[in-house]
Amino acid sequence: MSAGGGRATVVVKVGSSSVTRPEGGPDLGALAKLAGEVAALRQAGTDVVVVSSGAVATGRAVLGERPQPLLDSAAPSEGSGPRERSRDGRDVSLLQALAAIGQHRLLRAWDDALAGHGLVAAQVLLAPLDFGHRQQYLHARRTLAALLALGAVPVVNENDATADDEIRFGDNDRLAALVAHLVAADLLVLLTDTPGLFTADPRIDAEASLIAEVAEIDKALEAAAGGPGSAVGSGGMAAKLAAARIATWSGVPTVIAAAEEPGVLGAVVAGRPGVGTRFRARPRRLSARKLWIAFAVAPAGRLVVDEGAKEALVQREASLLPAGIVAVEGYFGADDAVEIAGRDGQVFAKGLSRHDAEALRRAAGRRSSELPPSVGEAVHRDDLVLLL
Numbered sequence: 001m002s003a004g005g006g007r008a009t010v011v012v013k014v015g016s017s018s019v020t021r022p023e024g025g026p027d028l029g030a031l032a033k034l035a036g037e038v039a040a041l042r043q044a045g046t047d048v049v050v051v052s053s054g055a056v057a058t059g060r061a062v063l064g065e066r067p068q069p070l071l072d073s074a075a076p077s078e079g080s081g082p083r084e085r086s087r088d089g090r091d092v093s094l095l096q097a098l099a100a101i102g103q104h105r106l107l108r109a110w111d112d113a114l115a116g117h118g119l120v121a122a123q124v125l126l127a128p129l130d131f132g133h134r135q136q137y138l139h140a141r142r143t144l145a146a147l148l149a150l151g152a153v154p155v156v157n158e159n160d161a162t163a164d165d166e167i168r169f170g171d172n173d174r175l176a177a178l179v180a181h182l183v184a185a186d187l188l189v190l191l192t193d194t195p196g197l198f199t200a201d202p203r204i205d206a207e208a209s210l211i212a213e214v215a216e217i218d219k220a221l222e223a224a225a226g227g228p229g230s231a232v233g234s235g236g237m238a239a240k241l242a243a244a245r246i247a248t249w250s251g252v253p254t255v256i257a258a259a260e261e262p263g264v265l266g267a268v269v270a271g272r273p274g275v276g277t278r279f280r281a282r283p284r285r286l287s288a289r290k291l292w293i294a295f296a297v298a299p300a301g302r303l304v305v306d307e308g309a310k311e312a313l314v315q316r317e318a319s320l321l322p323a324g325i326v327a328v329e330g331y332f333g334a335d336d337a338v339e340i341a342g343r344d345g346q347v348f349a350k351g352l353s354r355h356d357a358e359a360l361r362r363a364a365g366r367r368s369s370e371l372p373p374s375v376g377e378a379v380h381r382d383d384l385v386l387l388l
């Protein structure tokens with residue numbers, strides 16, 4: 001499978017619902033099965049990086065009774081005490097504490113399962129920022145390469161305990177896609193509790209059928225995957241689709257398949273038809289920097305542009321000049337990420353703004369000849385990614 005003739009690399013992500021039992025704690029049977037399949041792949045010349053969820057679910061099981069939220073009704077003092085609730089109303093500090101209680105137990109379960117096949121697990125905890133800072137990115141890449149060279153199996157999770165953002169279920173799908181780019185994987189496999197992507201949520205719609213192959217992720221597909229996920233996981237299919245988009249834009253084909261199916265990893269790597277949903281990779285691989293701009297960094301504002309500017313960006317891959325901007329939305333600083341939309345409101349690109357929002361509001365709609373030379377581009381083409 002490897003393009004270079006050496007060992008191929010596969011990133012395998014397993015969701016909370018597939019590695020923990022409904023009544024709580026790691027599912028040792030499921031881990032033993034997966035460890036056996038990882039060992040078989042390694043034997044056949046394929047390196048495997050595992051991305052495993054399940055820290056929160058494991059921590060919850062350790063504490064037994066449903067833990068009480070740590071928040072009191074008083075607003076926490078800044079910088080100390082429990083943090084605020086997440087947007088969906090969950091107690092972030094509690095989730096972070098549960099992850100810290102569960103993560104090392106989850107890893108021990110993985111290590112035991114892999115040891116049954118003579119393999120050694122290595123814990124790698126990453127934060128989204130690791131993908132934003134070039135040096136951090138290179139460090140992470142070097143460490144993963146060293147682990148694979150040593151024959152260890154990296155088991156990656158998000159660094160939930162100290163992540164500076166809230167824990168979001170489904171984020172490990174995105175993390176796995178970024179890891180697939182990081183290690184230049186040949187394949188990303190997202191293992192979950194359904195056989196793949198269906199035309200509708202199979203738990204709700206009995207008529208739903210499995211989609212075998214996806215050439216391009218479009219709006220209709222996103223609508224089909226819009227439902228919520230399982231009780232313990234919860235990013236749902238939408239998160240997996242978002243991850244598949246990141247990976248395929250990185251040049252990495254992606255498969256969504258059932259974790260519990262016997263021999264699933266071998267079958268997916270061999271490309272056996274009928275197993276899971278396969279997403280074709282895009283021919284043009286985005287650079288790490290453009291991937292980060294497109295998918296890892298949150299937009300701080302939006303630039304609405306006219307038809308001429310849109311055409312210049314899309315057809316000629318030009319930089320965005322202030323003259324083509326018709327509206328500047330939000331408050332952002334220079335170098336912050338901004339979405340770029342047409343007059344119809346459709347976002348078609350994302351980039352890093354050269355100037356802050358105020359400066360762009362002053363410059364919007366004015367020709368370069370009317371502006372001081374220091375203004376230059378609003379978004380330089382090197383900092384701009386088309387999302388079409």
Ligand SMILES: Nc1ncnc2c1ncn2[C@@H]1O[C@H](COP(=O)(O)OP(=O)(O)O)[C@@H](O)[C@H]1O
Pocket residue numbers: 014015016017018170191192193194196197198199200201202203224225226227228229230231232233234235236237238
């Ligand atoms: N179109 C769809 N096809 C398949 N599953 C879907 C679809 N829409 C929603 N789902 C739901 O997504 C769930 C998997 O997501 P999630 O629970 O987040 O998994 P994990 O914990 O493995 O990351 C499935 O159990 C399924 O009910």
Ligand SMILES: N[C@@H](CCC(=O)OP(=O)(O)O)C(=O)O
Pocket residue numbers: 014015016017052053054055056057099157158160167168169170171172173232233234235236
């Ligand atoms: N990092 C968290 C889980 C995050 C996550 O994406 O969960 P899932 O949707 O089950 O893959 C944990 O280990 O509990």
